[in-house]
Amino acid sequence: MAHDWSDPSGLWGLVGEFEKPEDLMKAAEAAKHKGFRKMDAYSPFPIHGLSEAIGFRDNRVPWTVFIFGLIGVTCGYSLEYYTAVIDYPMNVGGRPLNSVPAFIPVAYEATILCAAFSAAIGMFVYNKLPKPYHPIFNAKNFERATQDRFFLAVEAEDPVYDAKVIEKVMKDNGAVEVSECDY
């Protein structure tokens, strides 16, 4: 359900602030058990196991890299084959026109180049970045999410959204502050 941007004052969700990553992890796990799905955690550094706690899984980046690696090697080698065998065949020291060993380095670099760029670009695309505005930036104290605090947010769009239940889950697991966040 998309947000109606003509209403600038809607409720986006409930945000809990934590001091420790362990608390955030516990809270996320508990919230998942309560059935909340539209939620996300925010932290200054990656926390291992948090994706599992929230129930998030996505392997599109590795697959993209794999596919673009294949595209890279195909394009790199095809270019060499086309230029050296088809378009401008030239005898260099009696080597075969399709000099496989000599063609490996360039095809190899093409693979790495394509794969590496697809990794970075893929990350941006799937993360929907750059994105200058996001409602979470309105959350109280949120500038500390890139410094020393850990946040858990459950969006109001969640089908089973219930502010009281969420607040209790967060508080029980050590949230120092729970506040509403608007668009």
Next chain:
Amino acid sequence: MAKVQDRKLNDLLITGDQTYTSIDSSVDRLILNQKLHGKGWNILFLIGISLTGLLGVSIFWLLYQGIGIWGNNVPSAWGFDIINFVWWIGIGHAGTLISAILLLMRQQWRNSINRFAEAMTIFAVMCAGLYPILHTGRPWNAYWLFPYPNILAMWPQFRSPLMWDVAAVSTYFSVSAVFWFVGLIPDFATLRDKSTNKYGKVIFGTLAMGWRGSNQHWHRYEQMYLLLAGLSTPLVLSVHSIVSFDFAISIVPGWNVTVFPPYFVAGAVFAGFAMVMTWGLPLRKFYNLKHLITDRHIDWMCKITLATGLIVFYGYLLEIFYSWYSGNFYEFKLLMKTRFTGIYAPMYWLLIFCNGIAPQIFWVPKYRRHEPTIIVVCFLISVGMWLERFVIIPMSLTNNYLPSSDKPYYPSFWDVAMFTGTIGLFITLMMLFIRFLPVINIFEVKDLFYKMGGKKEIVEEVGANS
């Protein structure tokens, strides 16, 4: 035994009573508090920018006069340009090694040194890249190196190692720059949230691209970062292997050897770590970063330098061995008449001293923590690695199969001016980097700090493979 020694060493990777906030501020104060940069910064920047001016003048004169102003000539068609190209690109390799290979091996101590090592990589590759482009003589036509459809219906010759070089170095630069930039994004977000100044907020806010530290973002970010590391590792090995193919594929005495690729890669890492320490030691001293770049980091970097130095030294010994064992008269003549004796012999022996003998001092644990010794040894290594390329290039070219090759090579004034100029460019870029970008990867150090949990046991687990 190891335990006792570890006690003597300041063995935490992050020392002192730190919090997430204190780690943040110890790095970002370099950017947010511009008054911190005093006279030292100004002087070094001034030196750097003046030498960059010299580089500009040399390039202008080169373009006006042609490459005749260099000492290159037949038989030594490759001179300072290729020596410096290989030297610079080698220096860059430590950055990728630290950021990629050590990441894959889960050596988390890299977290506090990878950022400026990566910056060094990029700046060194920029300096390196200038040389082959200018050596083409008509750099405005350098795009001819790339395959594009043209009215001559000609294509680059992909069987040539020089074309491999173009592919390898341009890929290396692009991938390193991407790796560096994506590594900076979470730190840009921290700086955006911490800066109080309007310009800081706008600039870092733009660069951070709306990064909000979401778990979903981190999830994909980590996948990407690991993949980039996995791709950069074979890349960095391939780059210097390909650079060594420029030599090894030919039949010139002293070049046509299979040991060249591993020996070049080890030499690159060796030179790179020396340069990382040359910058790292003053950096941590003058900007009070000793709690993040600790004596343990320095100790381990010295060990890597020693290990790669031994590989390089083995390469020198092998060169002596095969020139005899190959039974090739010209190989042996090169060794006896040009390396061991002759006008360039002092450079060969200085090379053996700088790269073979000097680093051996790192066997003694005490000197792996003694800063003046480390700086001197690192400086000798940088000189030594430059001499290694001198030994390889002009010495082989001036001692070849034909008597007509017996003509010595001397650099001209402009060779030296341009080399000094690239050093100036490197200093300038590094100084700007120290002032305007986070020199230490903030989020990775916080991650390390979290994993250590302030306890010693986990520290040992983190550095278990040391």
